[in-house]
Amino acid sequence: MTERLRDGTPVLFGYIDQRGQYADLRVWCRWCCHWHTHGAQPVGTTTHRVAHCFAPDSAYQRGGYWIEVTATEYAAVANTIKAANAAQQRALCAGRVSDAVRRLRDQPSPAAP
Ligand SMILES: [Zn+2]
Structure with a gap:
């Protein structure tokens, strides 16, 4: 899988997760097969995060990633990709990557806006 890079660091799409008065920025992580959560940033901005x-x-643990904040809401993309379940997350934490997790990692990342 090829990723866009900026200064050698991956660039991922970020999606605003608006819940009432609260908003987070969600990023799909193909390594953890999980949506990571960061503080919301304005749409159209690019921000670096650990x-x-x-x-x-x-591979993101080395230098973090850039997040390109899209106008697409998290709710529109959240169900377009299958995340690791709790047992798979525990195995991943322990460094075990099953065939099922390999298949999750091979999913195409959520589409560009
Ligand atoms: Zn991750």
């Missing part, structure tokens, strides 16, 4: 990865083999 990765919240729990998968010890995540």
Whole structure:
């Protein structure tokens, strides 16, 4: 899988998760097969963040990632990709990558806006 890079650091799409008066920025992590949550930023901005990865083999742990904040809401993309379940997350934390998790990691990331 090829990722867009900026200064050698991956660039991921971020989606605003608006829940009433609260908003977070959600980023799909293909290593953890999980939506990581960061503080919301304005649509159209690009911001660097330290990765919240729990998968010890995540390449994002080295230098974090850039997040390009899209106008697409998290609710519109959340169900377009299958996340790891709780047992798979525990295994990932322990550094175990099953065939099922490999298939989750191979999913195409949520579409560009
Ligand atoms: Zn991660």
